[in-house]
Amino acid sequence: MINRGRLEERIERLGRIGRTPEGGVTRLALSDEDRQAQALAAEWMEQAGMSVYRDPAGNLIGRIEGMDREAPPVVIGSHIDTVQNGGKYDGAIGVLGGIEVVQHFREEGLCTFRPIEVIAFCEEEGSRFQSGMFGSRALAGMTGEADLELTDGRGITRREALAGFGLEPGRIGVQAVRRPGEVRAYLEMHIEQGPVLERAGAPVGIVGGIAGPAWMEVSVEGKAGHAGTLPMTMRRDALLGAGEIALLVEHICRSYPGTPVAGTVGRLAVLPGGTNIVPGRALFSVDIRDIDAIRREEIIERVRSGALEIGDRRGLAVRFDERMKIDPVRCSPAIVSLMKEKSLGMKLECLELVSGAGHDAQIMASITDVGMIFVRCKDGVSHHPAEFAEPADIALGTELLARVALELAAR
Numbered sequence: 085m086i087n088r089g090r091l092e093e094r095i096e097r098l099g100r101i102g103r104t105p106e107g108g109v110t111r112l113a114l115s116d117e118d119r120q121a122q123a124l125a126a127e128w129m130e131q132a133g134m135s136v137y138r139d140p141a142g143n144l145i146g147r148i149e150g151m152d153r154e155a156p157p158v159v160i161g162s163h164i165d166t167v168q169n170g171g172k173y174d175g176a177i178g179v180l181g182g183i184e185v186v187q188h189f190r191e192e193g194l195c196t197f198r199p200i201e202v203i204a205f206c207e208e209e210g211s212r213f214q215s216g217m218f219g220s221r222a223l224a225g226m227t228g229e230a231d232l233e234l235t236d237g238r239g240i241t242r243r244e245a246l247a248g249f250g251l252e253p254g255r256i257g258v259q260a261v262r263r264p265g266e267v268r269a270y271l272e273m274h275i276e277q278g279p280v281l282e283r284a285g286a287p288v289g290i291v292g293g294i295a296g297p298a299w300m301e302v303s304v305e306g307k308a309g310h311a312g313t314l315p316m317t318m319r320r321d322a323l324l325g326a327g328e329i330a331l332l333v334e335h336i337c338r339s340y341p342g343t344p345v346a347g348t349v350g351r352l353a354v355l356p357g358g359t360n361i362v363p364g365r366a367l368f369s370v371d372i373r374d375i376d377a378i379r380r381e382e383i384i385e386r387v388r389s390g391a392l393e394i395g396d397r398r399g400l401a402v403r404f405d406e407r408m409k410i411d412p413v414r415c416s417p418a419i420v421s422l423m424k425e426k427s428l429g430m431k432l433e434c435l436e437l438v439s440g441a442g443h444d445a446q447i448m449a450s451i452t453d454v455g456m457i458f459v460r461c462k463d464g465v466s467h468h469p470a471e472f473a474e475p476a477d478i479a480l481g482t483e484l485l486a487r488v489a490l491e492l493a494a495r
């Protein structure tokens with residue numbers, strides 16, 4: 085069995101770096117706190133027998149050789165950057181769990197056929213340069229100049245921040261990128277960040293897929309007017325149209341019961357924005373997520389045509405602009421069934437669920453087979469100082485991670 089006490093202690097120690105007065109953690113990518121956290125993680129990687137380096141994208145990589153040095157490695161990863169005032173488990177348990185797996189193998193004298201790498205990806209959260217999963221995207225060959233030109237709140241570019249870490253971002257293409265076939269499999273353990281496992285009374289879950297978000301910007305154009313003199317029957321109130329469309333998003337997404345379909349209007353601006361003015365214009369965001377790309381298109385189409393009908397009925401011009409679309413990802417069926425088999429061996433109830441949040445695994449799926457393990461978290465809370473996962477649950481997830489990694493690295 086993996087060493088639960090050591091893992092617990094490391095989670096606590098890492099959680100002290102960037103601790104906030106509210107008891108949360110702020111550890112933005114490529115900050116001083118991130119530098120300290122990476123140094124500590126690197127020290128633990130070395131204790132586990134790994135050779136450690138940073139690639140030009142700021143990914144911290146520990147590697148232990150297998151019997152065949154040339155064989156594509158099994159990679160275990162996640163991230164140690166956080167959102168502003170986030171928790172100490174999001175991301176961290178995946179990286180520290182990976183280190184624990186390798187250290188455990190070493191202590192047990194287990195030498196695998198394939199090398200194993202543990203990666204702490206740079207800026208998964210996107211809380212510093214507002215563009216997340218940077219490290220995994222760089223590794224998968226999906227980043228470009230635009231990613232390096234992004235600035236943080238103080239006007240520092242990501243390129244400058246990487247250079248400040250002694251890295252050469254210009255070398256990402258030649259030194260960081262891995263091509264399909266160069267990685268045997270990617271495994272990630274993460275807290276669930278939702279209430280499903282807790283509700284089911286299951287400490288650990290196996291992720292079947294990761295939902296992909298589609299973001300749209302919607303503009304509703306009516307006519308502004310005086311709140312006292314414009315009769316109710318003659319109004320073209322843009323906010324009322326927007327409100328009706330937001331309710332439609334809810335109605336449509338709830339019409340797919342039992343599926344991980346989610347629709348959210350999270351941002352709304354009303355113009356001109358006066359207590360005594362009938363709203364002339366409303367701008368809002370729509371986020372639609374699903375695990376099934378075809379069904380997501382069907383939902384978007386239903387929302388769009390329903391919104392145009394609402395616009396017609398209310399005399400409003402409605403326009404949709406697509407802002408971002410990330411494909412949903414299916415975890416490898418072979419890894420999912422391997423996880424089920426190993427969890428049965430541990431007498432764990434194997435609950436399969438989907439991830440509504442994005443993870444580095446989603447990016448890694450473009451170059452290799454991926455598998456994800458979720459660990460139950462208290463009240464489904466995450467990105468908050470109150471984020472909490474039981475050490476016993478994390479230990480179970482890590483043990484499952486170890487058994488799956490051992491099998492995947494065996495041949």
Ligand SMILES: [Zn+2]
Binds near residue numbers: 163174175208274
């Ligand atoms: Zn995370």
